[in-house]
Amino acid sequence: MTSFSSLGLAEPIVRALTEAQHITPTPIQSQAIPQVLAGRDLIGIAQTGTGKTAAFALPILDRLVRHPRRPEPKSVRALVLSPTRELSGQIVENFEKFGRHANISVTLAIGGVPMGRQIRALSRGVDVLVATPGRLIDLAENHAVRLDQVEVFVLDEADQMLDMGFVHAIRAIVRRLPHKRHSLFFSATMPQAISELAGSMLHDPARVSVTPVAKTADRVEQRVIFVDKPNKGQLLAELLSTEQIDRALVFARTKHGADKVVRVLAKCGIASDAIHGNKSQNQRDRVLASFREGTIRTLVATDIAARGIDVTGVSHVINFDLPNVPESYVHRIGRTARAGREGIAISFCDHEERAFLRSIEKLIKMQLPASDRRGAGARFAVPDAEPILLDERDETAERNDYVGRGPGGRNQRSQRQRSGEGRPEGRSGEGRGRNTRSGSEEGRSAEGRQARPQQPRGEGRPEGRADSRAGARHEGRHEAARPDGYAKPNGSAGRTEGRPARAERGPQRPAGDIGGLGFMKAVPNRSGQRPSEAKRPVR
Known part of the structure; x- marks a missing residue:
C-alpha cells in the first residue's frame, strides 16, 4: 500500500491524515489496518516508534464513523488499555487528531488526577475510552463505567503490562467485557507470557510482525x-x-x-x-x-x-x-x-x-x-x-531487583514496593534510621529517629541491676550511648536529685514487662529496705 487513501479508510479520517501530512503508512500500519478493517483479532509486533498507535486508532475510528450510534450512559464502544499515564495521554491525542472531522467522543481515565471529572464524562457514555488498568478498575467498582458493551478492546504495550504486574488487573477487566468483541494486542516484544495471554483472550488472531522479535532499532x-x-x-x-x-x-x-x-x-x-x-x-x-x-x-x-x-x-x-x-x-x-x-x-x-x-x-x-x-x-x-552512593535501603532494593520475577510479574510488584515504588514520597525509607542495619552515621541521624520514635532506653531493665552480668553489659551500652551532660526530655533529669546512688539503691528486678511498656516493680534490697518508689522507665 502506498497511501492511506488506498487502505479504504473513511473520507473524514483520510482528510485528517492529509491535513496532518501523513500520506504514506508505516509497515505496521499498512499490514495491520486491513486485517483490523476485515474484523479479525490481531497481534501486532513492532519496535517502538513505528506507528503502532495509528495502526489501531485509524481502523477503530473508521468503524465508529461507518456505524454511528449514541453510546448508552456509562457505556463504552472502544476500550484502549495502556500501562502509563503519559502513553495514555498520547493515545488520546492521536484519536483526537485523526478523528477531528468525525463526531467521536474520547475520554481519558488515568490515576493521579481527581476521579470526579472522569465520572462525569463517562456518565453520558463515550465512543473511545483510553485508560490505565488501575483507574479503570476503580471506576468500574464505583459503578461509574460499564464494559459490557465494548465492541473493540485494545491492549497496547502488552509486554510492559506484564512486566509491571498488571496481568491480574487485565484479566479482571477482560472478565467484564462481552464475549463477542474485537480484540487487538500490540507490543514491541513477544515473550512467551504474552503469547499465552493472547491465546486466552484472542480468537484466531492474525499476526503482524514488521521486525524480528526483540530486534532493536536499526538506526x-x-x-x-x-x-x-x-x-x-x-x-x-x-x-x-x-x-x-x-x-x-x-x-x-x-x-x-x-x-x-x-x-x-x-x-x-x-x-x-x-x-x-x-x-x-x-x-x-x-x-x-x-x-x-x-x-x-x-x-x-x-x-x-x-x-x-x-x-x-x-x-x-x-x-x-x-x-x-x-x-x-x-x-x-x-x-x-x-x-x-x-x-x-x-x-x-x-x-x-x-x-x-x-x-x-x-x-x-x-x-x-x-x-x-x-x-x-x-x-x-x-x-x-x-x-x-545509594544508601542501604536503595542497595537492598537493587539486590532485590536482581531476582527473577515469577509468572505474571508478581515478583516485580513486590520489588517495586521494596524499592519505594508506589509509596508516598515522604515514606520512601530514606530517613528511617531505626531500620538501617549498616549502623552508619546517616542511618542513626536525628532525622531517622524522628521518622520512627525509638523505644525507651534500657526498657524493662532497671539501672540497679548493674551488679549482675546482664545488667553490667546493659549499663556499658547505656553509658556509651549517652555522653556526659545528657539531659532527659521533659525535665526528667531533675528527678534524680536526692535519690541514693546507683550502688546504694540496691538491685531491682522486673516483675514482668507488660506489653513492652517497661512497667517495673521494686523488690527489697539486701538490707530489707524497699525503695520509696518504683523505677520509672527512661522516656
Missing part, C-alpha cells in the same frame, strides 16, 4: 562502557559535557537513584530533572513539557515512567543502570531514533551487572561494542562530579 548506534559503580556519576557528567547531545534520556533502576543522579548533575552544573512514580501528575506533565520544549535537555527516568515518552529529538539514551529484564533494554533504546532519525544508546555496566549485559546481548543477538573505564587509570572530564 541506533549502541555501545557499552565498563565502569566501577562509584564512578558512574562522574562518567555520566563527562558524557553529557563532551557528547553532541540534543536531548538525553537517562535511565535509572530506582526512583531514589534517579533523584540522586539529578542532584549529582546539578553539582556539576548540568541541568536535569527526574520523572518517576513518586512525582505527582502535574509534576510529571511539567517536566515532560520542559523536556519537549528543550528547556531541560537531560531527563532522568525509571522504566515505568518512561513508557509513553514520545519526544522527537532524543539523540541519546544512556542506561545509567542496566535493566534486569532484557526486553526493557529494547524499550529503552527505542526512545531515540524515532521517525526515521538516528540515535545513540550508551550503557554503563559495573561488575554486578555483567549477567544483565549477557542476557541483553543474547536477546538482541549481537555483542555490543565495549570500552573499559574501570580502575585507577580512569580519567573523567568532570572531576568535581561526586559519586552516586
Whole structure:
C-alpha cells in the first residue's frame, strides 16, 4: 500500500491524515489496518516508534464513523488499555487528531488526577475510552463505567503490562467485557507470557510482525562502557559535557537513584530533572513539557515512567543502570531514533551487572561494542562530579531487583514496593534510621529517629541491676550511648536529685514487662529496705 487513501479508510479520517501530512503508512500500519478493517483479532509486533498507535486508532475510528450510534450512559464502544499515564495521554491525542472531522467522543481515565471529572464524562457514555488498568478498575467498582458493551478492546504495550504486574488487573477487566468483541494486542516484544495471554483472550488472531522479535532499532548506534559503580556519576557528567547531545534520556533502576543522579548533575552544573512514580501528575506533565520544549535537555527516568515518552529529538539514551529484564533494554533504546532519525544508546555496566549485559546481548543477538573505564587509570572530564552512593535501603532494593520475577510479574510488584515504588514520597525509607542495619552515621541521624520514635532506653531493665552480668553489659551500652551532660526530655533529669546512688539503691528486678511498656516493680534490697518508689522507665 502506498497511501492511506488506498487502505479504504473513511473520507473524514483520510482528510485528517492529509491535513496532518501523513500520506504514506508505516509497515505496521499498512499490514495491520486491513486485517483490523476485515474484523479479525490481531497481534501486532513492532519496535517502538513505528506507528503502532495509528495502526489501531485509524481502523477503530473508521468503524465508529461507518456505524454511528449514541453510546448508552456509562457505556463504552472502544476500550484502549495502556500501562502509563503519559502513553495514555498520547493515545488520546492521536484519536483526537485523526478523528477531528468525525463526531467521536474520547475520554481519558488515568490515576493521579481527581476521579470526579472522569465520572462525569463517562456518565453520558463515550465512543473511545483510553485508560490505565488501575483507574479503570476503580471506576468500574464505583459503578461509574460499564464494559459490557465494548465492541473493540485494545491492549497496547502488552509486554510492559506484564512486566509491571498488571496481568491480574487485565484479566479482571477482560472478565467484564462481552464475549463477542474485537480484540487487538500490540507490543514491541513477544515473550512467551504474552503469547499465552493472547491465546486466552484472542480468537484466531492474525499476526503482524514488521521486525524480528526483540530486534532493536536499526538506526541506533549502541555501545557499552565498563565502569566501577562509584564512578558512574562522574562518567555520566563527562558524557553529557563532551557528547553532541540534543536531548538525553537517562535511565535509572530506582526512583531514589534517579533523584540522586539529578542532584549529582546539578553539582556539576548540568541541568536535569527526574520523572518517576513518586512525582505527582502535574509534576510529571511539567517536566515532560520542559523536556519537549528543550528547556531541560537531560531527563532522568525509571522504566515505568518512561513508557509513553514520545519526544522527537532524543539523540541519546544512556542506561545509567542496566535493566534486569532484557526486553526493557529494547524499550529503552527505542526512545531515540524515532521517525526515521538516528540515535545513540550508551550503557554503563559495573561488575554486578555483567549477567544483565549477557542476557541483553543474547536477546538482541549481537555483542555490543565495549570500552573499559574501570580502575585507577580512569580519567573523567568532570572531576568535581561526586559519586552516586545509594544508601542501604536503595542497595537492598537493587539486590532485590536482581531476582527473577515469577509468572505474571508478581515478583516485580513486590520489588517495586521494596524499592519505594508506589509509596508516598515522604515514606520512601530514606530517613528511617531505626531500620538501617549498616549502623552508619546517616542511618542513626536525628532525622531517622524522628521518622520512627525509638523505644525507651534500657526498657524493662532497671539501672540497679548493674551488679549482675546482664545488667553490667546493659549499663556499658547505656553509658556509651549517652555522653556526659545528657539531659532527659521533659525535665526528667531533675528527678534524680536526692535519690541514693546507683550502688546504694540496691538491685531491682522486673516483675514482668507488660506489653513492652517497661512497667517495673521494686523488690527489697539486701538490707530489707524497699525503695520509696518504683523505677520509672527512661522516656
